[in-house]
Amino acid sequence: MGRLKRWVPALIWMFVIFSGSGDSNSMLHSSRLIEPFFRWLMPNIAQEQLDMIHVVVRKGAHMAEFAFLACLFLQALAIEQGDTRRWIPWAWILSTIYAASDEIHQMFVPNRGASVGDVMIDSAGAALGLLGCFLFLRAKARKAEAQEPPPKPVPAPLPPQRPCFADRLLCTLHGEDFENRSQVHLEVPDRLQRENGGRIILGRSSAKAQLCIKNTSISGEHFSLQFHNGQFAIEDLDSSNGTRVNGRRLTPFQPANLADGDRIEAGEVLLHFRQLA
Numbered sequence: 001m002g003r004l005k006r007w008v009p010a011l012i013w014m015f016v017i018f019s020g021s022g023d024s025n026s027m028l029h030s031s032r033l034i035e036p037f038f039r040w041l042m043p044n045i046a047q048e049q050l051d052m053i054h055v056v057v058r059k060g061a062h063m064a065e066f067a068f069l070a071c072l073f074l075q076a077l078a079i080e081q082g083d084t085r086r087w088i089p090w091a092w093i094l095s096t097i098y099a100a101s102d103e104i105h106q107m108f109v110p111n112r113g114a115s116v117g118d119v120m121i122d123s124a125g126a127a128l129g130l131l132g133c134f135l136f137l138r139a140k141a142r143k144a145e146a147q148e149p150p151p152k153p154v155p156a157p158l159p160p161q162r163p164c165f166a167d168r169l170l171c172t173l174h175g176e177d178f179e180n181r182s183q184v185h186l187e188v189p190d191r192l193q194r195e196n197g198g199r200i201i202l203g204r205s206s207a208k209a210q211l212c213i214k215n216t217s218i219s220g221e222h223f224s225l226q227f228h229n230g231q232f233a234i235e236d237l238d239s240s241n242g243t244r245v246n247g248r249r250l251t252p253f254q255p256a257n258l259a260d261g262d263r264i265e266a267g268e269v270l271l272h273f274r275q276l277a
Helices: 002-019 027-041 047-081 084-106 116-146 190-195
Strands: 169-177 182-189 199-203 223-228 231-236 243-245 263-266 269-275
Touching: 002 047, 002 084, 047 084, 047 116, 084 116, 169 190, 169 223, 182 190, 182 269, 190 199, 231 243
Parallel strands: none
Antiparallel strands: 169 182, 169 269, 199 223, 223 231, 243 263, 263 269
C-alpha cells in the first residue's frame, strides 16, 4: 500500500489526461472557447492567424500536461528507488509511452485522431519538464553546499604513538563514489564513537557529520552508525535519496542491525561494511 501511494499523484494526472482526450476537448469544440476570446482581444485578427494561435495554444497545453506528468513519474521513481537524477531517463520513457497510448485512444474517439507528431510534441514537453527538474535539483544542491561552513582547519600531525586498546578500529566502510568517480575508505576508531556518545553520523556536511563524503546525492546528515555490546546498527536520518542495506530501503529513524560484509547504498555512493571489533 505504501508503494501505491507514491504513484497516486501520477495516476490521477494520467486519468486527467485520458479524460481530456474525449470528444468534448477536440479541436472542433475547443475552438468555441479560444477563438471568441482572441477575437475579443484582437477584433481585426485574420482567420489564418487565429487558426495558428489555436494550434499553438493546444500544443502548448499538451506539452505542459506531459511536462507535469514526467515530473510526477520522476518523483514516484525517486521515492521508490532513490537517486533522483538516475531515474530521469526512465521518467521520460514512461511519459513517451503514455503519450503514444493516449494517441491510440484518440483513434476511437469521434472528432479526434492519432498523430505521431503529437507524440513527439508530448515527449518534448516531458523532456522540458525533466530538464527543469534537473536544473532545480542541481541549483538546490549547490545552494546547500554554498551555505555549509568552511571546513575545519586540519591540525598538525601528532608524533607517532604506540597503539593502544582505546584507538582500535571498530569498523571500516570501503567502496565507490560514482558521482566523483573515486574510491571511498572510511575508518571508525573506538575513540570516535566514544567522543560522540556512541553515535557516528555520515553525511555531506563537515559541520554536522563525523564521516564526510562530498557528494551531492548525500544529505547533510545521511545516516548514523551506533555501536553497542559488540553490535553495529545503522539508522537513516530522513535523507533525501534514502539509505539501502543489501538492496532494502531503510525506514527513516528506525535502526537496523549491520553484519560484516553488508552492502550500504547512500545516494550515488556504494559502501561495504567491515566490522573489526
